[in-house]
Each structure stands twice: as structure tokens, then as C-alpha cells.
Amino acid sequence: MTGSQRGGRRQGPPRSGHSRPERTVQPARKAAYDVLRAVSASDAYANLMLPAVIAEAGLDPQDAALATELTYGTLRRRGTYDAIIAAAADRPASDIDPAVLDALRLGAHQLLATRVAPHAAVNESVNLVAAAQGRGASSFANAVLRRISREGAERWQEIIESGARSDDERLALRTAHPVWVIRALRRALAAEERAAELDALLDADNVSPEVTLVALPGLAEPGDPRRPYAATAFASPGGDPHRIVAGSGGRIRVQDEGSQLVALALAAAAPIRAGERWLDLCAGPGGKTALLAAIAHESGVTLEANEVVPARAGLVRNALRPVPGEVVVHEQDGREFASGRPGAFDRILVDAPCTGLGALRRRPEARWRKSPADVAELVPLQTQLLSAALDALAPGGIVAYVTCSPHLAETTGVVQEVLRERPEYVELDAARVVAGLARNPIDLAEGSGHVQLWPHRHRTDAMFLALIQRPASDSQGD
Known part of the structure; x- marks a missing residue:
């Protein structure tokens, strides 16, 4: 490619006096690009950023839906698109200017995974680059996207997989998951003797999750019972929760059913006695806290939260x-x-900070943002939080240890490490508790005691739950 096509340097603004038409971009694509840039440049979270960008742009429902699909679809398959872009550009994606690369990712997604007309996908992506980086970069983007447009998705998949060095690398390129994530998920499934479900899990991570609502107990009733397990959960009519949420005064809100189940399990792990003291130790952003608070209010229990x-x-x-x-x-x-x-609390929820690998359906950028180093950094924190929580239990009290990650180091590894130092504490049968809560049969691993939920099996985030009880005092009168 020529020097003007190198894609990483601003070439200066176009000269004035030319009659070239002003470059325009359809609002939904501009919104998606703005979110992609914020995720790449500022570590923003797409699920928090996108609604604000859509509102600020004043997008109608159709454009908002398009912006959402373009944003999440591009983020989910970013690793695959980077490999295709690198092949088309004949250089590593990391050598391309980040603002240009995000526009190329957005264009590649439209060309290879949507019904957007190729000329629209190319032209508007090039216009995004021109507005952000100038004419030289836009010429580079135009050349790359036109080369991508000459082959279909299957052919590009063959091209990039031909250079893979292992079966796991091929699987990573096919399913848009980093190799280390694939291996961690395989190990977690193998612990349940279900490693054969890996392909189904990886596929589920790349599908937009169904919107699930929670009705706070005693304050609202589920409006649509078509949910498989939690009594507080229900599907959003038509998939659009905004109307029902806005009209509920906060008594109904969006919450994954897995998050509901693990909070409900803490309340259901033993009969509730009036006057108990509960704690949500790592409470932000507060969805599980609100659910526990509603149960506590009904049961004559005091709840505190910490964040x-x-x-x-x-x-x-x-x-x-x-x-x-x-x-x-x-x-x-x-x-x-x-x-x-x-010894202050009867029940404690430890919803520990984690890698978030269990929520890749709704936070797809996490798969590209996290690394094994994050696991190594988080595990000591998780262990210390669980240890401190167990010390804060009253005799007979129960801790629910929860992560939104199936990574064994963050789940069973933490529980085993903490219990090794406290052999008198007992891990309760969390699977029995959750099965007793579920209003329909729920397929959980047998014999482990803990609960690992899965997107492909339960249509929830991959939440992990362990229930640990402090022994009752010697003077136990119960």
C-alpha cells in the first residue's frame, strides 16, 4: 500500500475550496462507533455507555436497535475481526491507529455478519475514519474494507484459521474467545464431566441475552411467568423492559436470573428468624442488595450493605x-x-469482584480486556474477602460466596483455600437449596455441593455459588 494508505497518521484537514460533498454517517453507526471508541480508549463499559449515547443522539427505536446490534456484535467478535483486518491490511491490527481500527472492526462486522449493503458498510466506515483521522487514513480504510468485501465470511474464516498454530487457536478465531478463556471454560466444564458442552457454551456467549426482570418480593408481582427457575424472575414482554420498569417505581428492574437465584439462595439456606442481621459485603451496584432488602423487610430482618x-x-x-x-x-x-x-451477622453475601467471564453475553468487551494476570490479582482479594466474611458470622451463620465467573481459580479454588484454614466450617449443599427454589427442574452438577450456572444450559449468566456455615456455639439451643 502507498504511504497515504498506512492508516496510522493524520494527514491534515482537507483543503478548503473543494466541492467534495460533506461526509455523513448514519446516526446508528455513529453511535456504535462512539461506544467502540470509548471502550477501546477509556475502558468504558458498553452496557453503561450505549444507553447514554443512544439517548443523547435521540435515536428512534429502529436506529437504537441497529446501534445496539452493531456495538455488541462488533465487540463480541473483535478478535476474529482483528485477524481478518490484519490479513486484509497485511499488517498486525496492533499497528493500525486505534480510531481507524475501531471503524474497520465496525465495517467488518457489517460486511461479514449483517445484511447491511456492502457499499453502505464501506462508505460510512470510511467516512468515520475521515472525520476522525483525515483523508490519508480514510484511503487506507477504504482499501482494507474493499478487500474484505471481496470474500464472504466463510472464506475469511478459512484464511485466518489456516495460520492457527493449534486447535485452540483455531477455536479462538472461530468463536471469538481468547485462547486462555477457552481453556478456563473447558476446565470448568470438565470439573462437571461436561467438557463436551464447550462449543455450546462458546456459542451461547455470542448470542444477545434475553432481557430478564426481577419483581421485588412483597413489592411487585411477576408480570409474565415464562421463566424457568426463580420465582422473582420473568421475561420482559416484547423484549423491551423500559416501559414496565419505568412504571414500577423501581419495584421491577432488569436483573439476570442467575443473580436472582444466588441472592435468593442465601435467604433460603436456613429458616429465617426475626431479628437476624444480614450483610451484603460487596454490594455495588445494588441489584442483589435490593432483592435481599425486600426479603429482609418481609421477614423482620436488618440488612446492611458495604461498597x-x-x-x-x-x-x-x-x-x-x-x-x-x-x-x-x-x-x-x-x-x-x-x-x-x-460474629456480628447471621447471613453475609460476598459477591466478590471477579473477571466477569460469566457475563460475556452482556459484557462482551470483558473477554478482550481481561487476562490471566487479572485472575492472579483477584484470587487473593477474593480469598481475603471470604475469610473476613466467615469471621464476621455469628454462630450458625451462613455466607454465600458468589462470583460471575466459572473460572475454577475464582470459584472452587477460593472456597477450598479458605476452608482449608477453617476445617470446622461446613460447605452446605447449595445445589439442593437452589433446586428447592426453582419452580421447574434445574440441571445442576451432581455431588459437588456448590452451584455453577451456565448460559447454554440455564440461559443465565455463569454465576457460581457456595454456601458456607459457621458451626453453632457449644451452648446451641437449636
Whole structure:
């Protein structure tokens, strides 16, 4: 390619006085591109950024749906598109200017995975580059996208897979998951003797999740019972939750059914006695806190919450507004908070910070943002939080240890490590508790005691749950 096609340098603004038509971009594509840039440049979360961008642009429902599909579709298959772009550009994707690369990813997605007309996909992606980086970069983008447009998705898949160095690399390119994530998911499934389900799981990660609502107990009733398990969960009529959520005053909100089940399991793990003291130790952004608060209000229980990040603590307070009564929200390091209150709580939810590999359907950028180094950094924190929570249990009290990740180091590895130091504590049969909650049969691994939910099997995020009980005091009268 010529020097003007190198794609990484701004060539300066077009000279004035020319009659070349102004470059325009359809609003949905511009919204998708803006979100992609924010994710790449600022580590933004697409699920938080996209609604704000759509609202600011004033998109109608049809354009909003297009912007959503373009954003999430591009993010999900980013690794595959980068390999295709690298082949078409004859250079590593990492050598391409980031603003240009995001436009190329968006164009590749439209060309290879949507019914968008090829000329529209190419022209508008080139216009995005021209507006962001100038004419030289737009010439480069035009050449790359036109080369991509000459072959179909299957042929490009053959091209990029031909250079794979292992079966796992081929699978990574085919399913748009990093190799390390594929191996972690395979190990987690193999622990249940279900490694053969890996392809189904990877496919499920690349499908937009169904919108699921929660009706806070005692405050709202599910409007549509077509959900498989949790009594608080129901499908959003027509897939659009905004009307019913907005009209509920916060008593109904969007929440994955897996998140509902793990919170409900803590409440159902043993009969509730009036006057119990509960704690949500890592409460942000507050969805599980609100569900526990509604149950606590019905049961004569006191609930407290803690969240170390002030902005997320604010989200917890907002989530609790519809629930009667007061829930005090503390803002401390969870390890210090729990360690300073030995024996104080009857039930504690530890929804630990994790890699989020269980929510790749709804946060697809996490697969490209996380690395094995994140696991190594998070596991000590998870272990310390669980240890501190167990110390904060009253005799006979129960901790629910939860992650939105199936990675064995973050799940069973943490539980085993903590219980090794506390042999007197008992891991309860969380699978029995969840099965007792489910209003329809639920397919859980047998014999493990803990619960691992899966997108392909349960249509939930891949939530992990372990229930751990402190032994009752020697003077137990129960």
C-alpha cells in the first residue's frame, strides 16, 4: 500500500475550496462507533455507555436497535475481526491507529455478519475514519474494507484459521474467545464431566441475552411467568423492559436470573428468624442488595450493605429506594469492614469482584480486556474477602460466596483455600437449596455441593455459588 494508505497518521484537514460533498454517517453507526471508541480508549463499559449515547443522539427505536446490534456484535467478535483486518491490511491490527481500527472492526462486522449493503458498510466506515483521522487514513480504510468485501465470511474464516498454530487457536478465531478463556471454560466444564458442552457454551456467549426482570418480593408481582427457575424472575414482554420498569417505581428492574437465584439462595439456606442481621459485603451496584432488602423487610430482618467505591455505593443507595425501611450503606474496604465486626451477622453475601467471564453475553468487551494476570490479582482479594466474611458470622451463620465467573481459580479454588484454614466450617449443599427454589427442574452438577450456572444450559449468566456455615456455639439451643 502507498504511504497515504498506512492508516496510522493524520494527514491534515482537507483543503478548503473543494466541492467534495460533506461526509455523513448514519446516526446508528455513529453511535456504535462512539461506544467502540470509548471502550477501546477509556475502558468504558458498553452496557453503561450505549444507553447514554443512544439517548443523547435521540435515536428512534429502529436506529437504537441497529446501534445496539452493531456495538455488541462488533465487540463480541473483535478478535476474529482483528485477524481478518490484519490479513486484509497485511499488517498486525496492533499497528493500525486505534480510531481507524475501531471503524474497520465496525465495517467488518457489517460486511461479514449483517445484511447491511456492502457499499453502505464501506462508505460510512470510511467516512468515520475521515472525520476522525483525515483523508490519508480514510484511503487506507477504504482499501482494507474493499478487500474484505471481496470474500464472504466463510472464506475469511478459512484464511485466518489456516495460520492457527493449534486447535485452540483455531477455536479462538472461530468463536471469538481468547485462547486462555477457552481453556478456563473447558476446565470448568470438565470439573462437571461436561467438557463436551464447550462449543455450546462458546456459542451461547455470542448470542444477545434475553432481557430478564426481577419483581421485588412483597413489592411487585411477576408480570409474565415464562421463566424457568426463580420465582422473582420473568421475561420482559416484547423484549423491551423500559416501559414496565419505568412504571414500577423501581419495584421491577432488569436483573439476570442467575443473580436472582444466588441472592435468593442465601435467604433460603436456613429458616429465617426475626431479628437476624444480614450483610451484603460487596454490594455495588445494588441489584442483589435490593432483592435481599425486600426479603429482609418481609421477614423482620436488618440488612446492611458495604461498597468500597463511593460511586458504586451511590448506585446501591439508589437501588434501595423502592424498599421500605432503612438499609445503611457503608463505604469501606470489605476486608476491613468484616474483620472489624467479628460474629456480628447471621447471613453475609460476598459477591466478590471477579473477571466477569460469566457475563460475556452482556459484557462482551470483558473477554478482550481481561487476562490471566487479572485472575492472579483477584484470587487473593477474593480469598481475603471470604475469610473476613466467615469471621464476621455469628454462630450458625451462613455466607454465600458468589462470583460471575466459572473460572475454577475464582470459584472452587477460593472456597477450598479458605476452608482449608477453617476445617470446622461446613460447605452446605447449595445445589439442593437452589433446586428447592426453582419452580421447574434445574440441571445442576451432581455431588459437588456448590452451584455453577451456565448460559447454554440455564440461559443465565455463569454465576457460581457456595454456601458456607459457621458451626453453632457449644451452648446451641437449636
